Amino acid sequence: MSRLLVTGAAGNMGTMLRPLLRRPDRTLRLFDIADVTDIDSASEEFVQGSVTDREAVARAVDGVDAILHLGGLSTEDSWANILSVNVDGTQAVFDAAAAHGVTRVVVASSNHAVGFWTHDEAGGSDLPGDVGARPDGFYGWSKAAVEALGRLYHDRFGIDVVNLRIGSSFEKPPNYRGLASWMSPADTARLIEASLSDDAKGFHTVWGISKNSRAWWSGAEGAAIGYEPRDDAEQFADEFLAEHEWTFDDPILQRVGGAFCDHPLGQRMR
Numbered sequence: 028m029s030r031l032l033v034t035g036a037a038g039n040m041g042t043m044l045r046p047l048l049r050r051p052d053r054t055l056r057l058f059d060i061a062d063v064t065d066i067d068s069a070s071e072e073f074v075q076g077s078v079t080d081r082e083a084v085a086r087a088v089d090g091v092d093a094i095l096h097l098g099g100l101s102t103e104d105s106w107a108n109i110l111s112v113n114v115d116g117t118q119a120v121f122d123a124a125a126a127h128g129v130t131r132v133v134v135a136s137s138n139h140a141v142g143f144w145t146h147d148e149a150g151g152s153d154l155p156g157d158v159g160a161r162p163d164g165f166y167g168w169s170k171a172a173v174e175a176l177g178r179l180y181h182d183r184f185g186i187d188v189v190n191l192r193i194g195s196s197f198e199k200p201p202n203y204r205g206l207a208s209w210m211s212p213a214d215t216a217r218l219i220e221a222s223l224s225d226d227a228k229g230f231h232t233v234w235g236i237s238k239n240s241r242a243w244w245s246g247a248e249g250a251a252i253g254y255e256p257r258d259d260a261e262q263f264a265d266e267f268l269a270e271h272e273w274t275f276d277d278p279i280l281q282r283v284g285g286a287f288c289d290h291p292l293g294q295r296m297r
């Protein structure tokens with residue numbers, strides 16, 4: 028029996044993924060600052076706590092084989108909160124992983140770690156999954172920081188690390204930009220299974236999107252770890268394109284990070 032720790036299990040992705048990650052030979056250990064009330068006692072355990080509480084993180088990590096780290100702030104926030112929850116919190120997770128001999132950590136990074144890359148700069152080919160950091164705000168910066176933290180824990184402690192630069196992982200695309208950036212729930216589960224597989228040993232940084240017809244972010248790095256997406260956001264095109272034209276003259280579509288590049292917190296830094 029293997030044990031997979033899922034941090035942030037009470038959130039949008041955690042809730043979507045719990046039924047999809049269930050396996051007869053796997054226990055899901057759920058961890059979140061928020062309560063989870065519908066635990067399936069045959070296949071799940073719950074530890075409540077904050078990633079900023081190192082004792083709670085150590086309790087959550089003790090005895091697991093791998094970690095899927097989703098927990099933290101999932102959008103722009105104050106510098107102090109971002110540093111504490113996303114950066115210090117992720118360091119606590121890696122630190123506990125090293126201390127408890129956990130060999131695989133899959134990290135929910137974000138397209139916002141590289142949000143200022145543009146469609147034009149991709150130059151007609153797909154933007155690589157491991158393109159260099161260009162965060163579009165404090166949140167995106169924290170994701171670039173934890174990607175680098177993963178590199179440190181890989182090089183120093185030999186932990187296998189996969190950074191997932193997730194586009195839009197929801198039941199359906201949240202907006203027209205999602206026609207390129209969406210990752211369906213089933214594909215999200217496929218990407219996580221690939222990230223836990225032997226093919227993903229080492230250190231990897233990959234996009235987290237479906238096989239979208241309008242995507243311009245490369246599938247090569249995901250394919251290298253065995254990720255084979257099957258869904259396409261095109262099924263939602265009529266709904267979204269009734270109100271928006273699909274043109275890369277639109278800054279929301281031109282930049283990886285879309286509207287986050289104009290977020291007020293980011294503007295304050297300039």
Ligand SMILES: NC(=O)c1ccc[n+]([C@@H]2O[C@H](COP(=O)([O-])OP(=O)(O)OC[C@H]3O[C@@H](n4cnc5c(N)ncnc54)[C@H](O)[C@@H]3O)[C@@H](O)[C@H]2O)c1
Pocket residue numbers: 034035036037038039040041058059060061076077078079096097098099100101102112116135136137138192193194195196197
């Ligand atoms: N959903 C997406 O499209 C998307 C895109 C890019 C990146 N991501 C990343 O994936 C992860 C999951 O995203 P989501 O959509 O489920 O976000 P979410 O906000 O719905 O869930 C985040 C979860 O983390 C928990 N959390 C917050 N602070 C915590 C703390 N101090 N200690 C423990 N748990 C804490 C929250 O209670 C929540 O349940 C996040 O790290 C997010 O940045 C998601």
